Amino acid sequence: MISLQGITKRFGNQVVFSDIDLTLSKGEIIVIIGPSGTGKSTLLRCINFLEKPDSGRLKIGNLSVDTQRATRSDILALRRRTAFVFQNYGLFANKTALENISEGMIVVDKLPKAQAYARAREILERIGLADKADAYPASLSGGQQQRVGIGRAMAANADVILFDEPTSSLDPQWVEEVLSLMKQLALEHQTMIVVTHEMQFAREVADRVVFMDQGGIVEQAPPEELFTVPKDERTRHFLRKILAPTGQTVP
Amino acid sequence: MLNLEYMWELLPVLLRYLPLTIQMATIAMFFALILACLLAVVRVSQVPFLNGFALLFISFFRGTPLLVQLFLFYYGLPQLISALISMTGVTAAVLGLTLHFSAYMAESIRAAIVGIDRSQTEAALSIGMTQSQLMRRIILPQATRVATPTLMNYFIDMIKATSLAFTLGVTELMGATQKEAAGSFLYLEAFLLVALIYWVVVEVLSWGQRRLEIYLNRAYQR
Ligand SMILES: Nc1ncnc2c1ncn2[C@@H]1O[C@H](COP(=O)(O)OP(=O)(O)O)[C@@H](O)[C@H]1O
Ligand SMILES: [Mg+2]
Numbered sequence: 001m002i003s004l005q006g007i008t009k010r011f012g013n014q015v016v017f018s019d020i021d022l023t024l025s026k027g028e029i030i031v032i033i034g035p036s037g038t039g040k041s042t043l044l045r046c047i048n049f050l051e052k053p054d055s056g057r058l059k060i061g062n063l064s065v066d067t068q069r070a071t072r073s074d075i076l077a078l079r080r081r082t083a084f085v086f087q088n089y090g091l092f093a094n095k096t097a098l099e100n101i102s103e104g105m106i107v108v109d110k111l112p113k114a115q116a117y118a119r120a121r122e123i124l125e126r127i128g129l130a131d132k133a134d135a136y137p138a139s140l141s142g143g144q145q146q147r148v149g150i151g152r153a154m155a156a157n158a159d160v161i162l163f164d165e166p167t168s169s170l171d172p173q174w175v176e177e178v179l180s181l182m183k184q185l186a187l188e189h190q191t192m193i194v195v196t197h198e199m200q201f202a203r204e205v206a207d208r209v210v211f212m213d214q215g216g217i218v219e220q221a222p223p224e225e226l227f228t229v230p231k232d233e234r235t236r237h238f239l240r241k242i243l244a245p246t247g248q249t250v251p
Numbered sequence: 252m253l254n255l256e257y258m259w260e261l262l263p264v265l266l267r268y269l270p271l272t273i274q275m276a277t278i279a280m281f282f283a284l285i286l287a288c289l290l291a292v293v294r295v296s297q298v299p300f301l302n303g304f305a306l307l308f309i310s311f312f313r314g315t316p317l318l319v320q321l322f323l324f325y326y327g328l329p330q331l332i333s334a335l336i337s338m339t340g341v342t343a344a345v346l347g348l349t350l351h352f353s354a355y356m357a358e359s360i361r362a363a364i365v366g367i368d369r370s371q372t373e374a375a376l377s378i379g380m381t382q383s384q385l386m387r388r389i390i391l392p393q394a395t396r397v398a399t400p401t402l403m404n405y406f407i408d409m410i411k412a413t414s415l416a417f418t419l420g421v422t423e424l425m426g427a428t429q430k431e432a433a434g435s436f437l438y439l440e441a442f443l444l445v446a447l448i449y450w451v452v453v454e455v456l457s458w459g460q461r462r463l464e465i466y467l468n469r470a471y472q473r
Binding site for chain 2: 084
């Protein structure tokens with residue numbers, strides 16, 4: 001349903017990753033973990049062409065794009081089938097919570113304004129911010145801003161939502177409300193790819209955990225397997241480093 | 252002693268020329284804003300070829316005195332392009348003001364655009380907006396807010412700069428004062444009065460500028 005085939009990305013002559021293959025079925029939830037600087041963000045960004053991959057093919061549903069020959073309309077089509085949640089929220093500062101969520105429906109999907117607002121209000125209800133419809137981002141807490149960011153992604157009705165460290169810039173007190181909204185989406189079988197350092201979330205929610213290190217994907221497995229019997233030494237090393245301070249079991 | 256009675260009589264005479272001054276500034280501001288936005292977008296998006304032109308344009312019009320530019324347009328250019336001989340002083344002044352100020356304004360608009368954090372651009376692109384939708388709906392409204400105080404300052408400068416049009420033979424506020432003073436020999440009274448008129452106009456605009464800023468900032472208060 002969603003597949004990346006042989007995706008390669010370079011910055012100048014630095015190869016971030018080469019020949020990455022990854023397939024998700026509808027409703028599947030993948031968590032990507034790995035040390036920083038290994039290309040997790042870049043991989044997510046390649047899926048919707050915020051970065052242009054150097055080669056490979058992207059397939060989402062019946063859309064298939066050869067990344068080397070992607071036209072403007074291919075790129076727009078890819079972006080309409082994906083949605084992105086940013087580490088720094090990326091909310092439009094000149095728009096209210098309601099407008100942040102309805103913007104794409106009005107401008108990209110060309111829904112009539114009234115209909116877009118009605119749907120945006122439904123989404124605000126689901127993300128627990130019905131009372132903040134007319135608030136501007138500057139007046140919202142980090143957790144509320146990120147929930148609006150997720151609401152905007154929900155409004156896109158995308159085949160897959162890409163989360164790039166959605167809780168990493170939040171004060172600790174707001175992390176839980178964002179994670180629980182993501183869990184709610186998971187229960188609704190929203191297909192998602194999540195880059196995160198929240199290992200507990202990965203254990204609970206992921207169907208599959210992908211470990212990335214320099215140059216690409218090292219291994220992938222369901223969480224109970226990857227967290228207990230990782231195959232690769234690099235995975236073990238990473239998990240030890242990240243799990244030890246939290247008191248979780250170390251493989 | 253100041254001849255106050257003369258000043259009082261002169262006031263309505265000079266005020267008749269105020270509309271022309273305001274008109275020249277307003278028209279020039281209107282076109283300068285459009286040109287400045289175009290230049291700024293060209294600079295920010297690094298449009299090939301046009302970017303080089305924009306750089307050269309901005310450099311020239313910021314790098315030479317306005318008075319020199321006005322003389323160049325009014326007295327110089329018609330020697331090259333004979334169709335311009337019929338250009339009036341007012342037209343030349345508006346043209347000069349437009350080009351001169353658009354160069355400055357382009358730089359402040361560009362700075363305002365660049366100052367908007369990149370994550371909003373990426374977010375807009377990620378939901379499938381085109382570059383022009385991004386510009387119109389997200390970037391320019393915010394850049395406008397940031398740039399408005401500076402742009403208002405340029406408008407105020409422009410009002411004052413219209414006085415240079417008298418060197419092109421235009422009888423605007425300054426030109427009229429010059430003529431009146433030459434007739435009465437009461438230079439101090441005449442020029443003091445015209446200074447006061449400019450001052451009041453600028454103060455009124457500054458007041459408007461503060462109101463506008465409060466209005467534009469309402470969306471961003473905590
Ligand atoms: N726009 C860019 N230009 C050049 N290098 C980049 C750019 N973005 C990321 N990189 C480099 O690519 C590598 C992967 O970065 P990133 O995808 O952000 O890693 P991660 O998200 O896993 O921390 C890093 O070495 C980073 O410095
Ligand atoms: Mg990252």
